Amino acid sequence: MPQHLMNLRHVPDDEADEIRALFEAHGVVWYETPPSRWGISMGGFWVHDDEEAARARALLEAYHRQRQETQRQTYEDLLARGESGGVWFMLRRHPVRTLVACLAILVMMGLSLLPFIRIG
Known part of the structure; x- marks a missing residue:
């Protein structure tokens, strides 16, 4: 087998x-x-x-x-x-790329959580 x-x-x-x-x-x-x-x-x-x-x-x-x-x-x-290194290393070495990646993560999290968050 x-x-x-x-x-x-x-x-x-x-x-x-x-x-x-x-x-x-x-x-x-x-x-x-x-x-x-x-x-x-x-x-x-x-x-x-x-x-x-x-x-x-x-x-x-x-x-x-x-x-x-x-x-x-x-x-x-x-x-x-x-x-x-970690996040701080990447932020110092590639600040724009790291910030764009963090922003993309926040946008994805926001869109994922939007149906569960009651606005107003």
């Missing part, structure tokens, strides 16, 4: 490529279903065998631990160099 290993929705292309290479390097017999264009079906990596699924899950777990560490280190390096 097919075993679903990982959902591909919202997975960056570089991560999916690294996982494909990981499976190929370790001889995992797998197949892939792509996510739908509209986000209805999730797509993912699959295997047919239970033993293969256990081996692939162990590889995925080790890969994700390592990726989390490298991504966290990359983010901390960007913070230390002053190349990344």
Whole structure:
């Protein structure tokens, strides 16, 4: 019976490529279903065998631990160099774009809440 290993929705292309290479390097017999264009079906990596699924899950777990560490280190390096940050960083670096985005959020919130707010 097919075993679903990982959902591909919202997975960056570089991560999916690294996982494909990981499976190929370790001889995992797998197949892939792509996510739908509209986000209805999730797509993912699959295997047919239970033993293969256990081996692939162990590889995925080790890969994700390592990726989390490298991504966290990359983010901390960007913070230390002053190349990344939160809202205040974006406001200082790109004031017009940030203010337009905030204004757009407020307009969307206002339009969404308008039917529930009694005016007058």
